[in-house]
Amino acid sequence: MFAFVESYFSNYIEGTAFTVEEAEDIVFHGRIIPNRSDDSHDVKGSFDAALRDPFYSQVPNTAGEFLSWLQRANALVMQARTDRHPGQWKVITNQAGSTLFVMPELVPETLRKAWSVMPLLELPMLIIPTVFREDYLMSLKAMSHHGDATAYMRVMSVGQAWASELDYEVGVFEMNQQLDRCNAKQEDTRLFRLLSPRTMQPLGAQLRPPTAVSAA
Numbered sequence: 001m002f003a004f005v006e007s008y009f010s011n012y013i014e015g016t017a018f019t020v021e022e023a024e025d026i027v028f029h030g031r032i033i034p035n036r037s038d039d040s041h042d043v044k045g046s047f048d049a050a051l052r053d054p055f056y057s058q059v060p061n062t063a064g065e066f067l068s069w070l071q072r073a074n075a076l077v078m079q080a081r082t083d084r085h086p087g088q089w090k091v092i093t094n095q096a097g098s099t100l101f102v103m104p105e106l107v108p109e110t111l112r113k114a115w116s117v118m119p120l121l122e123l124p125m126l127i128i129p130t131v132f133r134e135d136y137l138m139s140l141k142a143m144s145h146h147g148d149a150t151a152y153m154r155v156m157s158v159g160q161a162w163a164s165e166l167d168y169e170v171g172v173f174e175m176n177q178q179l180d181r182c183n184a185k186q187e188d189t190r191l192f193r194l195l196s197p198r199t200m201q202p203l204g205a206q207l208r209p210p211t212a213v214s215a216a
Contacts, residue, residue, distance in 0.1 A: 001168040001175055004028075006127050007046035009184075013133050016042050020176045020185075028172075041080030049073045063115040067108055099144045126156060127163040129184035131194050158194070158203055165197040 008023045016039045018026070025031035027047045032040045060066040075087025090104050102110050128136045132155070139151035166178055178197055179185050186192035196203040 001170065001172075002125065002163075002166075003047050003051035004172070005163075005166065005168075005175065005179075006050050007043050009127050009129050010046055011039075011043050012130050013128055013136070018043065020172065020179070024172045038080045042077060045077040045079055049076045063112045066115050066118070067111055070111065099141060123156060123160045125163040126160045128155070128159045129162065129179070129194060131183050131186040131189060131192050132159065132162075134189050162194060162197070162203050167197070 004023070004027055007027065008018070008020065012018070018033065018039070022033055023043055026033065026040050026043050030044075060069045071087045071089075078084055078086035089107050093103060094101050135151075136155050136159075139155040142148050142151045162182070162184075166175075168175075170178070181200065182195035182197050182203075183192040184194065193202045195201060
């Protein structure tokens, strides 16, 4: 169930939006949503990468294995989008708005540098739900434009805390009820805050002061 929730939100945050029921059909029943074949495969590929061996249980032990692991996982997630060369490092510079991402020739070495700090991380479960998307994107901008990772680390901590409080020993229907109760799927961040699945209280200090707060 963790892999299901992760695949649902990780795709939603990138614009691949399905209902939970549609995602259930894709992941557990092999259904391809009409006119959305590539999107359907993205959700199923993300689920498989989060759940199936070797991606789930065989963690990399070296920087080289880490890079290979990322390529194999990407190839699985993006297998339906052959025009994007699944499993291969990018060769064209890309950007979002005014944010320029890592230059293609620097990607592998940047990831190698990141590998050295991997043992310091203690985030075994981390999901960014839809209602927390803007906080996540704002934290990335702060890091890209100002070199300040403070907000990003706070967002990661909230995502980890929230994901760790969900009850995964349930079916999709019960999980969907949990997500509804804590506003996880809400898109209007002016009205809704991410709530703790256990206490139903706002979880962490969000970066944008909402104009109204709802616990519904």
